[in-house]
Amino acid sequence: MVKILSIVGARPQFIKAAPMSRALRARHQEVLVHTGQHYDDNMSEVFFRELDIPPPEHHLGIGSGSHGTMTGAMLPAIEAVILEEKPDLVLVYGDTNSTLAGALAAAKLQTPVAHVEAGLRSFNRSMPEEINRVVADHLSELLLCPSETAVSNLAAEGITRGVWMVGDVMADTLLHSMERARQESNVLERMQLSQKGFILATIHRPYNTDHPERLGQVAAGLGSAGMPVVFPVHPRTGRALQNQGLDLGQHPNILACPPLGYLDMVRLEQAARLVVTDSGGVQKEAYWAHTPCLTLRPDTEWVETIEAGWNRLVASDAQVIRQAIGAVSTPGTHPELYGDGHAAPRMVQVMEDWLQDRGPIQR
Ligand code: UD1
Numbered sequence: 001m002v003k004i005l006s007i008v009g010a011r012p013q014f015i016k017a018a019p020m021s022r023a024l025r026a027r028h029q030e031v032l033v034h035t036g037q038h039y040d041d042n043m044s045e046v047f048f049r050e051l052d053i054p055p056p057e058h059h060l061g062i063g064s065g066s067h068g069t070m071t072g073a074m075l076p077a078i079e080a081v082i083l084e085e086k087p088d089l090v091l092v093y094g095d096t097n098s099t100l101a102g103a104l105a106a107a108k109l110q111t112p113v114a115h116v117e118a119g120l121r122s123f124n125r126s127m128p129e130e131i132n133r134v135v136a137d138h139l140s141e142l143l144l145c146p147s148e149t150a151v152s153n154l155a156a157e158g159i160t161r162g163v164w165m166v167g168d169v170m171a172d173t174l175l176h177s178m179e180r181a182r183q184e185s186n187v188l189e190r191m192q193l194s195q196k197g198f199i200l201a202t203i204h205r206p207y208n209t210d211h212p213e214r215l216g217q218v219a220a221g222l223g224s225a226g227m228p229v230v231f232p233v234h235p236r237t238g239r240a241l242q243n244q245g246l247d248l249g250q251h252p253n254i255l256a257c258p259p260l261g262y263l264d265m266v267r268l269e270q271a272a273r274l275v276v277t278d279s280g281g282v283q284k285e286a287y288w289a290h291t292p293c294l295t296l297r298p299d300t301e302w303v304e305t306i307e308a309g310w311n312r313l314v315a316s317d318a319q320v321i322r323q324a325i326g327a328v329s330t331p332g333t334h335p336e337l338y339g340d341g342h343a344a345p346r347m348v349q350v351m352e353d354w355l356q357d358r359g360p361i362q363r
């Protein structure tokens with residue numbers, strides 16, 4: 001049995017951690033650390049409840065702040081937990097500030113780091129996530145990749161040791177939740193939506209929320225979609241709308257609501273005619289749910305969804321969005337992308353084998 005310290009803090013990380021915690025705890029000891037980067041009930045607790053994620057052994061309560069403030073506050077707090085728990089390995093997920101702080105604190109303490117969702121690149125350093133990913137990958141000894149593209153991206157940066165193509169753990173969560181969402185979520189009834197009769201939209205990237213003009217253009221584009229648009233509003237986006245004096249109420253077809261729980265979200269992804277998003281996770285989930293997607297960004301890490309014809313990059317401009325919504329079609333083919341929904345047990349096996357070959361840490 002080995003001891004793994006998993007670090008999470010933001011919404012998509014809870015969703016990724018759910019199957020990993022299950023697979024890890026079946027054979028090993030897991031210590032779960034929640035940095036507190038996301039803290040509202042509907043951004044954090046709801047996922048622990050719905051996905052049966054064990055309560056974190058350590059909650060660091062870091063909260064919001066600038067990148068430097070947040071990452072800086074996480075470092076000594078994570079360091080103290082690593083020193084106390086003495087794990088064999090630290091596991092970090094994705095590309096948030098919690099990922100960066102976790103990888104950095106562990107690497108400095110000579111504790112090996114495994115990175116889930118390694119090798120993704122947008123090649124756009126104006127995204128805070130791109131910086132977090134590049135640094136986390138270069139600090140990691142085990143790089144757990146969701147796609148062959150990710151493996152090639154790492155090779156292009158000279159990283160070839162410790163690289164494993166394991167598939168995407170978000171598929172594990174989604175594929176295991178599709179039927180549950182159909183049975184347990186009543187969101188379609190609650191919001192009076194018909195099958196394939198609405199669009200689901202999520203927006204939270206600083207590229208769209210924090211740039212003067214763009215958020216208004218996105219709202220106007222969705223407002224002219226000619227059908228209901230369900231829009232669960234991320235807290236960053238809610239704050240930006242308020243700061244910019246934008247009122248979604250002026251677009252009667254936009255059904256704005258607070259962030260939703262996972263099962264409601266999956267139900268909507270399945271039933272929507274179209275997804276419009278700038279989220280990484282939602283692009284993939286739309287694909288797995290066989291729902292076409294428009295991504296309001298200049299680039300994406302999930303290039304395979306574009307190549308397969310199910311996703312399209314669209315400028316954050318009202319007229320372009322309206323035209324793209326009107327032009328959406330459903331491709332006739334749907335190749336399997338990002339694995340088979342069994343990435344978590346595969347990753348546990350990789351970590352186990354690697355730790356066994358490596359022997360105990362010399363502290
Ligand atoms: C973060 C991640 C992003 C990820 C997203 C998932 C970084 C740099 N960004 O972005 O990669 O896609 O999470 O959702 O790590 N807030 C609340 N309540 C909360 C959490 C946040 O009100 O529970 C508000 C605060 O005003 C905060 C703002 O949202 O300042 C942004 O939160 P933050 O965690 O800094 O970044 P996200 O945009 O959520």
Ligand code: UDP
Pocket residue numbers: 011012015202204232233258259260261262263265266278279280281282285
């Ligand atoms: N999600 C959710 N409720 C919402 C919006 C998103 O449960 O209101 C889920 C979504 O299904 C996906 C994950 O959150 O599993 C994506 O997280 P987010 O878009 O915040 O971050 P990203 O993936 O872009 O890093």
